[in-house]
Amino acid sequence: MTAGSADLVRLEASLRTLELTVRRRLDGLLQGNHVGLLPGPGTEPGDARPYQPGDDVRRMDWSVTARTTAPHVRETVADRELETWAVVDLSRSIDYGTARTDKRHLALAGLTAVAQLTTGGGNRLGAVVANGESTQRLPARGGLAHARGLVRRVATMPPAPEGTRGDLSGALDELRRPPRRRGLVVVVSDFLGEPTWERSLRALSARHELLAIEVVDPRELELPDVGTVVLADPETGRQREVDTTPLLRREFAAAASEHRDRVATALRRCGAGHLTLRTDTDWVADIVRFAVARKHAAAPRRLA
Template sequence: MAWTKRTGGTGRGQEGDQPGVAGTGPAGAERPSWAPPVLRGDRLEAGLRTLEFDVRGRLDGLLQGNHLGLVPGPGSEPGEARPYQPGDDVRRMDWAVTARTTTPHIRETIADRELETWIVADVSASLDFGTAFCEKRDLVVCAAAAITHLTLGGGNRIGALVSNGAETVRVPARGGQAHARNLIRTIAQMPRAEEGTAGDLSLLVDQLRRPPRRRGLAVVVSDFLGDTAWQRPLRGLSARHDLIGVEVLDPRDVDLPEVGDIVLADPETGRQREVHASALLRKEFAAAAQQHRSEVARALRQAGAGHLVLRTDSDWIADVVRFVVARKRGWSGAAS
């Protein structure tokens, strides 16, 4: 059972914030520059514009110029030359540069093939929670914005399946910046499910699996809390697509604070339990949370999926960059 913290007066809002106001962080903490913008109410449109600027500016800057996206594979457009390394394809040897430098060089190519990407966005009730500088739901929107930026272009298309547990919205796969903005806005505007409404990630993944779609990239964004029935459809999805699992976490998903008596609530079933946060309980809670996270990592690994972890108290763009760089190193065979 996945329990989330709820204290009197704050509901699903931030720890130390006013009810329903997200983004100010814990009481007394200064909001860092990397924190996601507020993506609700009358601040939604401004927040989406800020998010787009952040993703374009910081992601391109940290990745140092043009990048090949999240999928491997050569293209036909010539890129930069680099020194030959053992294991490189000798057919890509750049003899002109090799002659000038007297050192073997190969010519990189820029991937230009058409790619179809699908995002499975879980915004069920357990995502409407956050005790740091945003809610987990906000990170789902941020992850979708980053994936869109890294995959869109060159005739690529992107679509999404978004579910809050009560309803599911399908955004058809299309190309273009206008469509990308509409997709991200659709995820951000997905209504919050009523407390007691359970999400079904396995059904959501299965909807993407059937009917079969053209081979491409599938990205599942969720906190992966609750049952593990999603593992089997996820393995089926990976048999046809490149797969990435984005796990969204809050500090209170992995440990309890030393605050005395608290009420723990499961937002997807409505069950509540009042407990005393003793040292023993906090230790057992942390151990159970760590075990669950290990099971999620193992399930994604067995499915052949990349595993990206985003936290509400961490620089999410820097985490995305580290993931992309490590993924590319894995494709090239370079040492990590």
């Protein structure tokens, strides 16, 4: 067996283990049709009901309101088939990890969870994968075999050369040309750097439900007390030797916290759900908590 074929066998075994882990732990959420990560209100018109405080005024049914002299809103019915597109950011900064796993594996885990929670029932899954040097578009198709092949294609995409900047905005714009049918867009990224992607993501929000999966390593949030170290930016190749003094560690933590707040604020402005996965926590438990919370939050709107 050659070294290349041995690597492929190990990759297939790793992806299969990852899929089984996700499926086993999310089993209770896999019943029904795409009710897991981001249940949406749907797009097909349904029944009218009396307006309640907090309802979206854009759903007002003015004909029923005029006929009954009481404000009414029009319910919507969830689409029977869901088209999901995953935008996976594999820029150089994703190849980093100091805890249980690295961010690239965590990104694949998030993608696998999306595939498990959205495939079936005529649903389709596609992906746009970008590493800063090139962008691959994997067409949206249905079936478990396609979902497995899609995750495998993402896993085998090579990293860009050192010094290559990521281009999340460009990957998001790929989904707007041509416009896609209404569906779910899942963005998997570490969202490092300036949030120049906000405008592109907000443009997608006019047509799609949005979910952002942010992958984080604890060393990106705070520096340990390790004396003098060399820090390197994988997307520019720049290096700097620093002394991890208490002052520097405090300033680093404050800057990291500010950056994450800016990312969270930008995602909220875009109307995106925000799931954070860390390399030092049980990421499956984090996905389950997020999915259950979203499901429960949506239940009153569907039952009203």
